Amino acid sequence: xxxxxxxxxxxxxxxxxxxxxxxxxxxxxxxxxxxxxxxxxxxxxxxxxxxxxxxxxxxxxxxxxxxxxxxxxxxxxxxxxxxxxxxxxxxxxxxxxxxxxxxxxxxxxxxxxxxxxxxxxxxxxxxxxxxxxxxxxxxxxxxxxxxxxxxxxxxxxxxxxxxxxxxxxxxxxxxxxxxxxxxxxxxxxxxxxxxxxxxxxxxxxxxxxxxxxxxxxxx
Numbered sequence: 071x072x073x074x075x076x077x078x079x080x081x082x083x084x085x086x087x088x089x090x091x092x093x094x095x096x097x098x099x100x101x102x103x104x105x106x107x108x109x110x111x112x113x114x115x116x117x118x119x120x121x122x123x124x125x126x127x128x129x130x131x132x133x134x135x136x137x138x139x140x141x142x143x144x145x146x147x148x149x150x151x152x153x154x155x156x157x158x159x160x161x162x163x164x165x166x167x168x169x170x171x172x173x174x175x176x177x178x179x180x181x182x183x184x185x186x187x188x189x190x191x192x193x194x195x196x197x198x199x200x201x202x203x204x205x206x207x208x209x210x211x212x213x214x215x216x217x218x219x220x221x222x223x224x225x226x227x228x229x230x231x232x233x234x235x236x237x238x239x240x241x242x243x244x245x246x247x248x249x250x251x252x253x254x255x256x257x258x259x260x261x262x263x264x265x266x267x268x269x270x271x272x273x274x275x276x277x278x279x280x281x282x283x284x285x286x287x288x289x
Contacts (some may be wrong), residue, residue, distance in 0.1 A: 072253070072288045074234040075172055076205075076223045078115070079183035081239030082257055082273060083165045084156065084195055086185075087114070093149040094125065097141060103129045114262075115240025117184050117213035118142045150187055156194035164274035169200040171278050178202050180223030182236065184213050203227055214242040217250025224252070235281065237273075239263065253288070255281060 080086050091110045098105035109128050113121040122142045126133055133141070158166075172179055179201050181188055186207035192198050203226040210218040217231075224234050231251035238244050239257040244266045247254040255276055256263025263269055268284045270276040282289050 072177075072233060072235055072285060074178035074180065074224065074227045074229045075237065076180045076182040076220055076234055076252070077169075077237045078239060078243050079181060079185055079188050079191060079206075081114070081162075082237050083162065083169075083181075083197065084160050084191065085162055086153075086156070086191060089149055089152045093145050093152065094121070096148050097145045098125060101131075101141070103131065115184060115214050115238070115242040117207060118146060118186065120213060146187070150190065153187065153190050153194060156191060158194075158196045161195060161197075162273045164272065164276065166197075168273065168276070168278060169197065173200060175278070178227045178229060180227055181205055182219045182223045183207070184219065214240070215245035215249065217246045217252075220247055220250045220252055224250075235285065237276065238266070241265075253285060 077083055091107065094110060094113070095105055103125060105125060109125065112124055116124070119142055122138050126138065169179065180203040181201050183206045185191070188206040189204060192201070203223055205219050205223040205226065207213065209222050212218045220236055221231065224231055234252050235255060236247040236252045237255045237257060238247060241262050244254050244256055244263050254266040256266030256269040257273055257276060260269065268281070
């Protein structure tokens with residue numbers, strides 16, 4: 071039976087994608103690198119260091135690893151400074167309602183995000199209260215599509231992967247959920263998350279009722 075839910079953050083609970091894009095764009099502009107929304111799409115659900123490598127490779131740049139670390143840190147500073155503008159009004163439609171209902175229904179809930187700034191974002195949203203466990207980029211060494219972050223969350227909740235449903239909006243996140251043996255709900259277009267067990271265009275559609283209906287035999 072399903073006992074727990076694990077949520078990605080960006081694109082599922084709130085949308086900080088534009089803030090990430092602007093931060094990477096600023097860094098790339100400073101470096102004289104090409105960076106657009108098409109390249110940015112490849113960073114969805116990917117760790118900060120993996121992201122800087124993708125941008126470096128896209129530009130065929132020769133940059134030593136220690137400088138890449140510095141650049142990733144600079145991008146993070148730009149991004150973190152922008153987080154203060156997030157408020158409880160910035161939940162994606164349906165997300166706060168779902169989290170509230172899961173609390174009322176007694177499900178265990180964990181965060182499974184690649185972001186190392188997830189606690190700050192949750193604080194800005196006033197969402198800490200909805201999560202029993204916060205798993206993020208500080209919790210594991212291998213990022214998605216490795217299943218480690220979801221396995222960490224399930225383990226901390228005291229649950230098996232098959233007892234948990236993962237909500238994800240990234241291809242790498244769905245890959246990670248499947249690799250770990252989790253049930254996966256995809257949020258987004260078919261071409262990105264169509265390989266999830268069930269897919270919705272938005273969080274507003276991914277209600278507990280709809281998810282229960284699909285995984286009926288598991289509840």
